Amino acid sequence: MICGKLWSTMQQQLRHFRVTVIGAAGGIGQPLSLLMKNNKLVTELVLHDVANVAGVAADLSHVATKVHVKSYTGASQMNDAVKCADLVIITAGVARKPGMTREQLFEVNANVVSGAIKAIAEHASYALIAIVTNPVNAIVPMAAEFLKKEDLFDPRRLFGVTTLDLVRAETFLGDFMNVDPRKVSVPVIGGHAGDTILPIISQCKPKFNDDQECREALVKRIQMGGDEVVKAKEGKGSATLSMAFASARFANALLLGLKGRKAPIECAYVYSDVTEVSYFATPLSFGPRGIEKNHGLPPLDDYEQAGLEKALKGLQQSIENGINFAQCH
Ligand SMILES: NC(=O)c1ccc[n+]([C@@H]2O[C@H](COP(=O)([O-])OP(=O)(O)OC[C@H]3O[C@@H](n4cnc5c(N)ncnc54)[C@H](O)[C@@H]3O)[C@@H](O)[C@H]2O)c1
Ligand SMILES: O=C(O)C[C@H](O)C(=O)O
Numbered sequence: 001m002i003c004g005k006l007w008s009t010m011q012q013q014l015r016h017f018r019v020t021v022i023g024a025a026g027g028i029g030q031p032l033s034l035l036m037k038n039n040k041l042v043t044e045l046v047l048h049d050v051a052n053v054a055g056v057a058a059d060l061s062h063v064a065t066k067v068h069v070k071s072y073t074g075a076s077q078m079n080d081a082v083k084c085a086d087l088v089i090i091t092a093g094v095a096r097k098p099g100m101t102r103e104q105l106f107e108v109n110a111n112v113v114s115g116a117i118k119a120i121a122e123h124a125s126y127a128l129i130a131i132v133t134n135p136v137n138a139i140v141p142m143a144a145e146f147l148k149k150e151d152l153f154d155p156r157r158l159f160g161v162t163t164l165d166l167v168r169a170e171t172f173l174g175d176f177m178n179v180d181p182r183k184v185s186v187p188v189i190g191g192h193a194g195d196t197i198l199p200i201i202s203q204c205k206p207k208f209n210d211d212q213e214c215r216e217a218l219v220k221r222i223q224m225g226g227d228e229v230v231k232a233k234e235g236k237g238s239a240t241l242s243m244a245f246a247s248a249r250f251a252n253a254l255l256l257g258l259k260g261r262k263a264p265i266e267c268a269y270v271y272s273d274v275t276e277v278s279y280f281a282t283p284l285s286f287g288p289r290g291i292e293k294n295h296g297l298p299p300l301d302d303y304e305q306a307g308l309e310k311a312l313k314g315l316q317q318s319i320e321n322g323i324n325f326a327q328c329h
Contacts, residue, residue: 015258015259016043016044017041017042017043017044017086017087017255017258017259018042018043018044018045018046018084018085018086018087019036019039019042019044019045019046019085019086019087019088019089019251019255020046020047020048020081020082020085020087020088020089020124020127021033021036021045021046021047021048021089021091022048022049022078022081022082022088022089022090022091022092022116023048023049023090023091023092023093023132023133024047024048024049024053024056024057024071024091025047025049025051025052025053025056026049026051026091026092026240027095027237027238027240028091028132028239028240028243028244028247029047029049029056029091029092030056030244031240031241031244031245032089032091032243032244032247032248032251033045033047033056033060034060034063034244035244035245035248036067036089036248036251037060037063037065037067037069038063038065038067039067039248039251039252039255040065041252041255041256041259042067042255043066043067043068044067044068044069044070045060045067045068045069045070046069046070046071046072046081046082046085047060047069047070047071047072047081048071048072048073048077048078048081048082048092049073049092050073050074050075050092051073052073053071053072053073054071054073056071057069057070057071075115078115078116078119079119079122079123081119082116082119082120082123082124082127083123083124084123084124085120085124085127086126086127086128086255086258087127087128087129087130087251087254087255087258088116088120088124088127088128088129088130089130089132089161089247089251090113090116090129090130090131090132090133091132091133091243091247092112092113092116092133093105093108093109093112093113093133093134094108094109094112095134095237095238096134096226096230096237096238097230097235098230098231098234098235100230101135101193102134102135102136102137102192102193102226103135103137103138103193103318103321105134105135106135106138106139106321106322106325109133109134109135109139110138110139110142110322110325112133113131113133113139113142113143114142114143114146114326114329117129117143117146117147118146121146121147121150121152122150125150125152126157127157128157128158128159128254128258128290129143129157129158129159130159130161130247130250130251130254130268131143131158131159131160131161132161132243132247134192134193135192135193135318136160136161136162136191136192136193136269137160137191137192137193137196137269137279137314137315137318137319137322138318138319138321138322138325139160139322140158140159140160140269140270140279140322141278141279141318141319141322141323141326142322142323142325142326143158143322143326144158144271144279144326145322145323145325145326145327146326149326153271154289154290155270155271155291156289156290156291156292157289157290157291158270158271159250159254159268159269159270160191160192160268160269160270160279160281161246161247161250161268161269162188162191162192162197162267162268162269162281163246163247163249163250163266163267163268164192164225164226164239164242164243164246164247165188165192165197165199165222165225165267166186166187166188166246166266166267167242167245167246167249168221168222168225168242169184169186169188169199169222170182170184170185170186172218172221172222172225173186173201173204173208173218176210176214176218177206177208179206183206184204184205184206185204185205186199186200186201186203186204186205187199187200187203187267187282187283187298188200188222188267188281189267189280189281189282189283189297189298190280190281190308190311190315191269191279191280191281191311191314191315191318192269192281193314193318194223194224194314195223195307195310195311195314196311196314196315196318197222197223197311198304198307198308198311199218199219199222199223200298200300200304201215201218201219201304202299202300202301202303202304203298203299212303215303219307225239226238226239229242249266250266250268253266253286254286254290256286257285257286257287257288257290257292258286258288259288260287260288263285263286263287265283265284265285265295266283266284266286267281267282267283267284268281268284269281270282270284270291270294272294274294274296274297275297275308275312276312277312277315277316277319278319279315279319280315282294282295282296282297282298283295283298
């Protein structure tokens with residue numbers, strides 16, 4: 001006789017995952033879909049876009065992995081695209097041009113993401129939802145409000161993807177300290193825009209030993225990493241390849257958790273009671289139901305504490321914008 005616990009562990013080990021990428025024909029969507037096609041935890045990869053995505057699916061379907069690829073196009077096929085998904089990654093929406101802030105994308109992207117959220121609520125209510133679309137700081141609270149309206153909001157399952165801030169912090173600190181970025185670990189908490197991005201360099205491993213001037217320059221570069229790419233692309237969009245790398249890393253951690261395997265701790269922007277604002281990124285552990293543990297604030301020194309005060313003000317405003325949008329629609 002197999003006991004209940006052993007049986008459920010075996011079931012978990014055998015689980016196959018259906019991952020849907022919304023915005024799959026886009027700058028992030030395409031390379032992210034390629035990385036998911038190469039992920040051993042994925043069995044079915046579903047691509048959705050308002051633009052023609054059948055070509056991307058045909059192309060990916062020739063990649064020699066066991067992942068089965070499907071595609072759906074347009075608003076009328078959104079429901080089919082998300083149906084029974086275990087994980088939906090939303091990359092649909094408009095990207096910044098030089099001189100724009102992420103907040104300026106809110107109106108148009110809120111409409112795009114709310115369409116996806118309504119479909120998920122109806123057809124994939126147990127899915128984990130990872131939102132890449134900007135402005136993450138406002139879009140995630142908005143998405144939560146739409147889910148609350150359907151009585152389907154589960155704070156363990158909704159994520160704003162901030163992994164690119166971690167990836168940048170690891171890269172810039174690694175380069176500076178002459179260490180392989182893959183060996184650098186540094187929490188980046190708060191949100192995903194300017195001052196709300198808080199790299200906690202006091203907790204960096206290996207230890208950062210340089211002076212305050214160097215530390216402040218690194219913090220600024222991490223906070224403004226997005227602008228660096230937007231400027232260099234000269235009007236042709238924002239970070240896509242590094243973001244695909246980052247969101248695939250985050251998705252892999254979520255899938256490992258779903259599978260009941262040990263998943264790496266990642267920071268993400270989630271519903272939170274860690275600070276006085278209701279959404280905040282901190283280090284998280286994942287399990288079969290999404291967030292298993294929120295590790296809360298890492299220790300902060302005085303400089304980081306001052307940064308936190310500033311970040312909270314910016315976040316509060318964005319959270320209100322997101323909630324107000326959902327309440328009026
Ligand atoms: N969280 C982060 O760290 C991060 C990093 C980089 C970019 N972003 C954001 O990700 C978003 C996408 O960036 P991108 O460079 O891939 O843009 P993109 O314009 O290259 O691609 C967006 C895709 O979304 C599709 N789309 C638009 N409306 C849709 C809808 N209603 N349903 C389905 N698909 C729809 C478009 O057809 C397009 O293919 C932007 O909002 C950008 O600011 C976030
Ligand atoms: O900067 C942007 O607009 C895209 C993204 O949020 C980034 O950080 O690269």
